[in-house]
Amino acid sequence: MKIRNKLTLLFTLLVATILLIFSLSIHYFYTLYRRIEFYNRLEEKAYTTVRLLKENGINAGVLHTIDQNEITSLYEEEVTIYNEKNQAIYDSGNTPFPVTAEFLQQVRDGKTIQLHSGQKEVLAVRYLHDKDNLVIVISAVDKYGFDKVDILTNLLTIGGLASVVLVAVAGWFFSGNVMKPVTTIVRQVKEITASNLSARLETSNNQDELNQLARTFNEMLARLEESFAAQKIFVSHASHELRTPLAILTSQLEVELMQQNLPDLYRAKFESILGEIHMMNTLSNGLLELARASADANSISFSRVRIDEILWQARKELLKKNPDCQIVIDFEEQPNEEDDLIVYGxxxxxxxxxxxxxxxxxxxxxxxxxxxxxxxxxxxxxxxFKDQGEGISSEDLPHIFEPFYRSHRTRHIAGHGIGLPLALKVIQMHKGSLQIESDEHQGTIATVTLPVVAA
Incomplete structure (x- = not known):
């Protein structure tokens, strides 16, 4: 997962968690407040009813009429007053909440009881008047309170979801702004290759971590550039310096071998030495070409060239060098235009x-x-290219583009292990690709892909 996506996700989850805790807290405390407030209303209603009955001398019939017509009556309200004999001396007219003698005795002993019965909330309190020890049991449904809780729940849910969406969008832009310097660094790093190690990342005077990272990367690039330059100079100079003594040794040995009276023993030794010198000369030329292929592409001249002509020239030079080679070139199809044969290289x-x-x-x-x-x-x-050899083992295949790598199965064949690395570097320099497919005892297929000028 990209860091921008991860930051957005973490930021959204963090804010969503905070919003959830905040919403649940509001819902919990509001529900608690509703319950406390409603029980206070029940208690107030209970004492008001018993005072009207006992202290103001209003009889049960009139009190019942007042209860039925009072605008402050609670939804599905039921008030029942019990005397010391557990007889109901007043009933507001609805179905009274069922109670037991034990229940009423607990209230007379001074215990206030609050409980739920379905949607109804029930309150039982005692009332002392003269010698009377009365118990008032009142029940009702807090319809308006529950409606408010439902509205609050919907508001918190919709508002929470909308807030999470807004936070996710804001987090996406915020993380994009935070990661913009990182994106810039990634883009600049991708443009730096072995051929332009002199390029550097843009830095500012800020002392933040990203600028420190860019400066550290620039310091590393400077060290790499210095190392690459020293390596290229060494390989190039060493190859050039080796050519002169190798050429002198070759010419001297060839002159010696031209003598007719040279003993056979010396002739065999000179021919062996000459062969080794030829191999050293080939290695020196290969190293020089490898250094050239690793150099800055801008320093090498490119032009429009026909790939078929280059292919035939390469075949001709190889056969001149090794007449035993058998090279068969086949055009599977003819190009539609001449430009289809031309590459820039x-x-x-x-x-x-x-x-x-x-x-x-x-x-x-x-x-x-x-x-x-x-x-x-x-x-x-x-x-x-397809040969009919023994193929490359799966152990050796990952290493074939490493310079000087030689498989133990092919050490008896002359070579230095720089042919494929050189070919790969040249083809990559021309923005192409080289792929090797091989199975043991099935031969090897090398596929070169080069972009045409028309493309």
Whole structure:
């Protein structure tokens, strides 16, 4: 999950939790207040009724009429007054709440009882008047109070949900604003490659963590640039410096081998040394080309080149170097336009990359032909190389693009392990891709994809 989404989610959950606790607290305390307030009303009504009956001398019939017509009467109100013999001396006319003698005795002993019976709330209190110890039992439904609770519940629910939605939207924009510097850093980092290590992240005078991160990253880039530059200079200079003594040794050995009276023992030794020198020369050239392919692409000249011509030239040079190779090139389909054959790149580097792939196929095909197919797509040219060798094991396949990596199964075959890494770097420099598919004893397929100029 992206950090922006995570921040939005956490922020929304946090605020939603606070809103939920706040809403539940309001609902709980309002419900508690409603209950207390209603029982106070019941108590007030109970004492008012008994005072009218006992202190003001109003008889039960008149009091009943007053109760029926009073605008302050409670919903489904029922008032019953009991004397010391547990006889009802007054009943407001509705069905009285059923009580027991034990219940009434508890109230006479001074206990105020509050209880629920369905939607009705019941209150039982005692009233002392002269020698009378009366018990008043009053019950009613707090219809208006419950309606208010329902309205409050709906308001809190709708308001809470609407608030959560607003918080989620606000959190999305807030997290986007917070993560904007991170997004900028990610975009800038993606633009930095091995060919433009001189690029740096934008920083400001702020001392926040993100600016510290950007400055630390710039310091790391500076160290990497210095390291890469030293590596390229070393490889380039070393390869150049090796060429001169290797060329001198080669020429001297070739002159010695031209002598007719050279003993066979020395001739065999000189030929062996000459072979090793040729391998060192090949390695030196490969290192130089690898350093060149790793250099800044802006320093290498690019132009419009025909990929089919480069392919045939690479085949011709490889056969001149190794006449035993069998290279079969097949055009599966003819391009619709000439531009479908043209790519934008460096001819020498492309030729070297394609020749390396051909040479690898020849090395590991055990004198069997290497087939090359050229395919044309609307935006790409696809070149597929297929050999008939023993294939690459699953253990070796992840390492084939590592420079100087050689499998223990192929150490008897001449090579230095820089052909595929060089080919990969050249093709990536041309914004293409190189994929290797292989199964043991089934051969290897190398697929090169290059964008055409028209695309």
């Amino acid at each position: 460096n001819e020498a580097l492309l030729k070297r990359a394609l020749m390396n792939l051909m040479e690898n196929g020849c090395k590991y095909s055990a004198s069997k032909p290497v087939h090359i197919w050229l395919l044309f797509k609307p935006e790409n040219i696809i070149i597929r």
